[in-house]
Amino acid sequence: MLYGQEQPKEDDMPQATITLETxxxxxxxxxxxxxxxxxxxxxxxxxxxxxxxxxxxxxxGDQNLKGLHRLExxxxxxxxxxxxxxLRLHGSLAPTKAKILxxxxxxxxxxxxxxxxxxxxxxxxxxxxxxxxxxxxAACSALELALTFGGIGLxxxxxxxxxxxxxxxxxxxxxxxxxxxxxxxxxxxxxxxRAIAAAQGLAxxxxxxxxxxxxxxxxxxxxxxxxxxxxxxxxxxxxx
Numbered sequence: 061m062l063y064g065q066e067q068p069k070e071d072d073m074p075q076a077t078i079t080l081e082t083x084x085x086x087x088x089x090x091x092x093x094x095x096x097x098x099x100x101x102x103x104x105x106x107x108x109x110x111x112x113x114x115x116x117x118x119x120x121g122d123q124n125l126k127g128l129h130r131l132e133x134x135x136x137x138x139x140x141x142x143x144x145x146x147l148r149l150h151g152s153l154a155p156t157k158a159k160i161l162x163x164x165x166x167x168x169x170x171x172x173x174x175x176x177x178x179x180x181x182x183x184x185x186x187x188x189x190x191x192x193x194x195x196x197x198a199a200c201s202a203l204e205l206a207l208t209f210g211g212i213g214l215x216x217x218x219x220x221x222x223x224x225x226x227x228x229x230x231x232x233x234x235x236x237x238x239x240x241x242x243x244x245x246x247x248x249x250x251x252x253x254r255a256i257a258a259a260q261g262l263a264x265x266x267x268x269x270x271x272x273x274x275x276x277x278x279x280x281x282x283x284x285x286x287x288x289x290x291x292x293x294x295x296x297x298x299x300x
Contacts, residue, residue: 074196075186076234079227085158085174086221087214097155097173099181101147107212109136111205112198119259121271131262135198144191145199151181180226194262200233201258204251207237
C-alpha cells in the first residue's frame with residue numbers, strides 16, 4: 061500500500077464464511093494427543109498450506125524451492141512475515157470415540173476421541189490487511205482444494221476428516237459441495253481450473269517464471285504431461 065492512502069476498514073476487507081459438515085470422524089488433537097478433540101484453526105491452515113504448495117508446484121515447477129517459499133509466504137506467512145489471511149472457527153461439536161484402524165479388532169483398532177460425523181460448524185476466512193487480489197484468490201483456491209480432495213486432522217489420507225461445504229456466503233468464490241456424481245465431475249474440473257489460474261496469477265504477479273510440467277519419464281509418474289486423473293465407475297474410465 062502507498063503511504064498516505066486511507067487504510068481500508070475491517071468490514072471492507074474481502075472475507076468468506078462457509079458452513080462445514082463433518083462427513084467422517086474428525087480427529088483434531090488439542091494439548092493432549094489422546095485427550096478431548098479441539099476445533100483449532102492451525103489444523104486448517106496447515107491443510108491450506110499443503111494444497112497451495114501443490115497448486116504452485118504445477119505453476120512454477122517443484123524444483124524452484126525458493127520461489128515456492130516466497131509465494132507460500134506471501135499468502136500464509138513465514139517466520140519473517142505474518143500472513144494477511146486470518147482463519148476463525150465457530151461452533152461446538154460433540155465428541156465421540158472412533159477407530160483409527162477400523163479394519164482391526166479390539167485394541168489394535170486404536171480407538172481415539174474425535175468429533176463425530178454429521179455435525180456442522182462455521183469457518184470464516186478474511187484478509188487482515190490490504191494486499192494483492194491474487195493473494196486472496198490463492199487462499200480461496202487452496203481452501204477449495206483442501207475440502208475437495210483432502211481432509212483435516214489425523215488419518216485424513218485414509219478418509220477421516222472429510223468435510224462438506226453445506227453453505228457459502230459467496231458460492232461463486234467457494235462453491236457448495238455437490239450431491240451427485242455429475243455434479244462432482246463438473247465441480248472437480250472447476251476447482252482445478254480455478255486453482256491453476258490462481259497459482260499462475262500469483263506467480264506472475266510476484267515475477268516467478270511459469271514452468272510447464274516435465275515430459276515422461278519422471279521421478280513421480282503423476283507429475284508429467286502424460287499423466288491423467290480419471291473418475292471410474294464399475295471399472296470404466298470416465299472423462300480425463
